[in-house]
Amino acid sequence: MLETSARLLRLLSLLQLPRDWTGPALAERLEVSTRTVRTDIERLRTLGYPVHATPGVAGGYRLGAGSALPPLLLDDDEAVAVAVGLATAANGAVTGIEETSMRALVKLQQVLPARLRHRVEALTSATMHLPGIGRPTVDASTLTTIAGAIRVSERLRFDYETHSGTASRRDVEPHRLVHWRGHWYLVAWDPARDDWRTFRVDRITPKTPNGPRFTQRVVPEADIAERVQGGVGSATWRYRAQVRMAAPASEIRAKMPAAVTVEPDGPEHCVVQVGSDSPQLLTLYLGLADVDFEVIDNPELADELLATAERFRRAAGRE
Template identity: 55%
Template sequence: MLETSARLLRLLSLLQAHREWSGPDLADRLGVTARTVRRDVDRLRELGYPVHSTPGTAGGYRLGSGAQLPPLLLDDEEAVAVAVGLRTAAAGVDGIEETSVRALAKLEQVLPDRLRRRVSALNAFTVPMVSAQRGPTVDAAVLTELAAACRDSERLRFSYRDHNGDATRRTVEPHRLVCARRRWYLVAWDTDREDWRTFRADRITPTPPHGPRFAPRRPPAEDLAAYVSRGVSTTAYAEQATVLLRVPLEVAAEKVPPAVGTLEAVDGGSCLLRTGAHTLDVMVVHVVLLGFDFEVREPPELVERMREVRDRLSRALPPSAER
């Protein structure tokens, strides 16, 4: 009986994690026969779970929308992690803070005393620091729609506003969402441009219907976070530069977030900064105000602009200051 119950929970977990499964795939995952899978599916239906099936060689099983949420099984560490995540949720997501508080209240009601005390202590002795520059936010419904399209490998149609506010219509094969501090980005294959693109989620307005489904492509990089960081901090700008910062990478990272530039450790306790800007003058100010000793590696035009700025600053100083 315990073995059957555990298998039912495992089957339910598989159905929740994937849009559709074939009978043989489920049998292989569960280590049982296809006949046992059919019996287990019937038991889930008897318990009120809407498991839909499609006959034939191309058929399979999928979990439909139900009137009730299925039971959620969490171990101690998972329960604490969910509670902490709800308390600190949702940087850059519009209107989700209140929803998170309601969900946290429900979770705390069912937490055992030992876990409730841990979560309460963390909440009581933590003071959130709210940034004065909140920046743009993305609607939670848009995020879930994008995530669902990624999960289901379903073509996505949307209107997209660029940094000038101009709108274009896009059809893409979505791959992943990437979160960088308060910004959310969608990495997708643009079917019209036949190339990978990165889209700011707060500039996306979905325009259903979506589909059809597609075969996932090989992603543009193994490290999608680094890929997006390069795109939004460097390659998106007219001027790009590589600068050697004479500080360790972990020190530079305190002043250079992923949306500003990418960092690479090099020998001698230094690191390479790759970044971009709309103009060389902006680049000069950006690099100088980091406050680190540095050496411009490329482009040569930035070296020349640095010399011009140095000479201009030197001429601006009164004679008494040139000591």
């Protein structure tokens, strides 16, 4: 039989699982009587853990949220994950929490067992964090405001500045925060446009109070990822073109990012809507597809293709 302190830790570990535990089930797992389980539950409550009890046949014990933060019980992998996450946050990915992340990390490292401390130190010492040159950071209060509106399903009002610098006022139904390629994005339903929209969080200035409650729409995770990747990519294009490629649409889709639109044009061809920052970059990008293609609607791109072909011909000594 476990000693009292070890038994309390084991009981707390069981209660952290997302399920209800009956008294007899806990007694069986801990190899004690149901009376001892009730006594241990009261000990946990005294320590600050909010253990809720539901009477009845279908009832049981469950660990809930309380008004104060009690001591946390983490297994080895959880403790390492938290420490690495705090070390990453301390490097400034989100503004306003660097110092608090470092303080929390120091406290955690002081109580980590030697075997875990060595794992964390090995990982952090072998990892380099490069500051994103010109990459904007996100204010922690903005993230928490958006996350709070998502959690309680309240409409979010904010000022927004687009990629081109245009300012606007938005009133949307926030759905999900997405972190991708060093930026935070908000995926939301925009009632004014009757469509989904993706917003860069560092360009959002929330307005309070939030709007009225709404019913969340069901959107698969894969659709959210595709929407962010596609919308973000095409929104930053400065140069666009339409190209007919000599390959089936399925083959070209596998080679192109989500932002590129690929439409079948018969069994062996497809029409592609592509974009980039310049004709030069788009020329190189299309060449990487390694299939024949023709430009449909952009003479500037056609001229750049000819210039690049001549340059490569000279480089190969075939003049």
